[in-house]
Amino acid sequence: MKIDVVCVTKTAPSKAWLKNLDYIPVNNLIIETSTPLSIARKNAIAKVETDWFLFLDDDAFLCADWFQKAQKFMRDDVGAIQGREWIYGLGSPTEKEINNFRWSKPDRELSLGKRGMTVDTLLRTSILRDWNPKGVIAYEDYLLTQHVLRKGFKWLEVRLPCWHMRSWMKNFFGAKRDMQGLKKVMTGRETSIQMVKILGFSALQTVALVCGLKLNEMRLKVYIVHQNLGCVVGLLFG
Numbered sequence: 001m002k003i004d005v006v007c008v009t010k011t012a013p014s015k016a017w018l019k020n021l022d023y024i025p026v027n028n029l030i031i032e033t034s035t036p037l038s039i040a041r042k043n044a045i046a047k048v049e050t051d052w053f054l055f056l057d058d059d060a061f062l063c064a065d066w067f068q069k070a071q072k073f074m075r076d077d078v079g080a081i082q083g084r085e086w087i088y089g090l091g092s093p094t095e096k097e098i099n100n101f102r103w104s105k106p107d108r109e110l111s112l113g114k115r116g117m118t119v120d121t122l123l124r125t126s127i128l129r130d131w132n133p134k135g136v137i138a139y140e141d142y143l144l145t146q147h148v149l150r151k152g153f154k155w156l157e158v159r160l161p162c163w164h165m166r167s168w169m170k171n172f173f174g175a176k177r178d179m180q181g182l183k184k185v186m187t188g189r190e191t192s193i194q195m196v197k198i199l200g201f202s203a204l205q206t207v208a209l210v211c212g213l214k215l216n217e218m219r220l221k222v223y224i225v226h227q228n229l230g231c232v233v234g235l236l237f238g
Helices: 015-023 037-047 066-073 092-103 140-150 168-185 188-211 215-237
Strands: 003-008 026-032 052-056 060-062 078-088 120-124 154-165
Touching: 003 015, 003 037, 015 060, 026 037, 037 140, 066 078, 066 154, 078 092, 078 140, 092 215, 120 140, 120 154, 140 154, 140 168, 168 188, 168 215, 188 215
Parallel strands: 003 026, 003 052, 078 154
Antiparallel strands: 052 120, 060 154, 078 120
16 A cells, blocks of 8 residues: 655655655655645645555654554545654654653544644545645644544544653744634634633633642653743734
8 A cells, every 4th residue: 555645845855854754655755845835735635646645744754664654544434544753853852742742642542622733644545635724824733623524434543652842932823823723714713712711721720830839740741831922922912
């Protein structure tokens, strides 16, 4: 079985990134540089020739057995198989806390209204041929998730290892950009609900941080508060 690999990027992938292709039975590599992001993904899907394809970010690096493990989830009722990333680029102690937290969670099936990610995600091509998203710079993966689920297929998030670069600046501005996209893909009421959730969660994490609760997870809380601050800025001023 061969699959097309899609990389949506502003520039050509690095030589290090191209090593990912050694671990996948590649049919074609599709590089898409158009904008905005949602239209770039739509344009890339139109070029796919295989039954399944892989969205892979230009700063994501698969472990050697990623595809081998992913194949067992390619069932008839599954439309998307999303890997789970290992963060790098924030400093060793912080990365350890974040990764331990993420990998402590079991595999899950997303429900309607939840957002899937496309860092390292296998997708069933046939159900996306008619995906026609509005033009947004971010949060297009939410639209993609809803499309797959409304087609009656499952979106799985499973523990498939993939290294993904994350700096403190990228963490903040990525969250800010996501919220700018959210405001365009959701209704005013939905945006308001998300804002209340994010503000409330950030406030609770900040209190826990200041009070020194669970000191062994202090770096994780700093990361979450930092990320949520970017979300709040994006919601209020984006």
